Structure formats: C-alpha cells, structure tokens
Amino acid sequence: MRRRFLVAAASAAGGGLMSFAAQADEASKKARVVVQVSEADPARWNLVLNNVRNLQEDLGAANVAIEVVAYGPGIGMLKLDAVTNSRVSEAIKAGVQVAACENTMRSQKLARSDMHPAVSYVPAGVVEIVKRQQEGWAYLRP
Amino acid sequence: MRRRFLVAAASAAGGGLMSFAAQADEASKKARVVVQVSEADPARWNLVLNNVRNLQEDLGAANVAIEVVAYGPGIGMLKLDAVTNSRVSEAIKAGVQVAACENTMRSQKLARSDMHPAVSYVPAGVVEIVKRQQEGWAYLRP
Amino acid sequence: MRRRFLVAAASAAGGGLMSFAAQADEASKKARVVVQVSEADPARWNLVLNNVRNLQEDLGAANVAIEVVAYGPGIGMLKLDAVTNSRVSEAIKAGVQVAACENTMRSQKLARSDMHPAVSYVPAGVVEIVKRQQEGWAYLRP
16 A cells, blocks of 8 residues: 555656556556465365466466465465475466465474475465555455 | 556646545445355355345445356356356346356366356456456455 | 545645655554454364464554454354354454454344354444455455
8 A cells, every 4th residue: 555655646746647657557567466375175275276377377477476375274285295286386486476374384383394395484474465465466365 | 456546647637626536436436346256165155145135235236346256166156057046146137247267167168058047257267356356346255 | 445535635636745655654554454254163263363363463463453254154253152252352352343243143043142242243244344345454364
C-alpha cells in the first residue's frame, strides 16, 4: 500500500499525466501471487504445483511473480523426503520462490538439513502471506 | 490496480475534488467477490452456494458482483450429474457468474456436454482468480 | 478502497507532498488481517490460533489488527464447550476481535448463551470477510 501512495504522491506533486500513466503501467504489468500451503496432504501439494505451473504457462513466466509459502502442517511439502521433491525443484528452476516457515520448523524440530536444499526461508509464513497481500499481491489458497 | 491509478491520474490532472469523490463513490458502491471451489467435497460445494446466497441477501444482489470459479478437484461441482446441479442453476439465475476451468476439463477429459449447461468457461481457473484480485475483487475460499 | 480514494483526493486538491506522505505513512503503519474459520476441525482451529499468535508476536500486537470470523462448519470453534475455549479467551484478551456469524447460529439453532461469552457477533460472516478485504485488509484462510 505504501508504494501505491508514494507513486500517487510523486505524480500529484510534480509529474504530469504521462509519467503517471507510465508508472501505473509499469506497476500493473506483472501479476504477483503468494500461494499458501498449510495442509499435510500430498494431493494438495500437487494441486499447488499444478496451479503454479498453470499461472506461469498462461501468463508467461516473465509476467508473474510467484511465492509459495509453506507453514504449519504444510511444511512437509518442503522436506527433503517429500514425494513432491522433484516438482519443487522444477518450480524453483522456473523462477518460483518457495519459502519454508522457520516458526514451524522450530516447533517441529526441523533443521535446514532436513529441507529441500533450494528453498528459501521466512521467519513466519503467516506474516509473509499478510505482508505480501498488503503490498498488493494476490493470495491463493488452493 | 490499473483502474485505480487511472482514476487517480485523471483527477490529479484535471478533475476537482467533487468529480474525484463522485468517481470514488461509483467505484466503491459495488462489492466484487471471486469465490474458489477447489475441493471434491459436496458439503463444501453447498457451503459455497450458501455463502453466495448470503452475500446476495445481505448486500442486495444488485450491490455485489460474484464469480464462482471451479477448478482442480472442485470441477465436479459443475458437472451435469453433480448433486448441487439445481442449486447451481438457481445461483446463475440470480446473477452469479459460475465458471469452469478449461485446463482442468482437459486434464480430466471432460467435454462441455458433460457440464452444467449454464456455466461459463475460463481458460485457467487459477489465472482468473488471480486476475480478479489484482483488479480489486475480494477473494473467498470457503 | 473508498478511504484510499479520499486520502488521495485530499492531497491532490490541497495538500503538499509532505502531508500526503504523512498520511500514507499513518495508513500503512498497521497491518490488518481478517482470518476465516469455516471448518469443523479442532486441528484447524488450533492452527488459526497459532497463526494469530504468530502475527502478534512477529509484528507486535500494536501493529496489527486481527479479526477472526467463524461461520458455517467453523462456528463450533466459538461454542461454549469448544476444546479451544481457553485459547479463544487468550486471543481476545490479547486484542484480537473474534466474531461469530449470526446467520450460521440461526441455521444451527445456537443462542448467544451457547457461545463463548467474550466473542462479538456479525450478521453474516461471509459479508464481513468480503467487506474487510474491500477496505484493504489482508485475508487469511488457514
């Protein structure tokens, strides 16, 4: 939300219609989606990975930023021995950010060595999901 | 988001406070909700249909645009032989847009003749849900 | 959305960059989240309560407004005899608003005397969730 305000402020203060529209265009070009994984269900994990692939195929991978956040019972999707391991690798190679919740890892006594080696980490999955939405990202909970 | 920018740009460029407020009013009058169906569970389908009915009853059908999007395991809700068939008909008659995901139909080898005759179609349910949110629609995942 | 427009309008009409930025800052300081409970599953209720606690711990309770809305099969979380009763009390003491859907209560023949004594009430849970999002709140469906 802050960014939206600052862009508007810059325009109101000094910019003309053209520069404003240009900035608006720039900002609206790329879709942004945060995808939640909070269930311990491999069928749901595969649905998430299908959804991510469809978003990239239909919008074009360059036109959509996707962040998958696994937390709570969903953390299992990102463990080293998860059935979805190779599909998670593919998603990350395709430019999807895939993040594990460190709060959940602590409560489930999981170390980074227990996790898929290419995932990233966020201190709290639920905070990440809320922050992204407040920044204007769409939210998907498959 | 684009629309929000353009309305603001128009006002900053030439409009006065009055016309801006009028446009804001116009834009904020009608609630807009995209409702996701992604589970193969008839109890969940009925909850979706209850939610839709409650939104129309409480806000007034003229004051809320509702689009139900069924995809993945949720596509069953829109099949010709679904237990929810007559309730889906009622919702569509009441002005709700009900859309089936063509990606899902392809992967489940479903033809349009297998589906409820009054539904509409979207190329990818998940893209539709993301686009709607980026246009300012609320998201409901019952 | 209306509020966003009015802030922008006020700035475009008379305010300078400073006052606009100040208002933007004020508006963006506090995160706002509406959390949905729509399942009859005590494990999910505990996940919701964990999520709420994590949001308050990580952002600071003063920096995030949280409203939990229970409706449909989720209403059980707020009944007097729910297993989550004491955790609901703690959340409310910590400043979380916890609301029960009166539509659901009517259909399940629940009176206020059947409910946790500290909850608040909304006429329709689903309308509350949509309204909050249209006002700029993030949405969480654990």
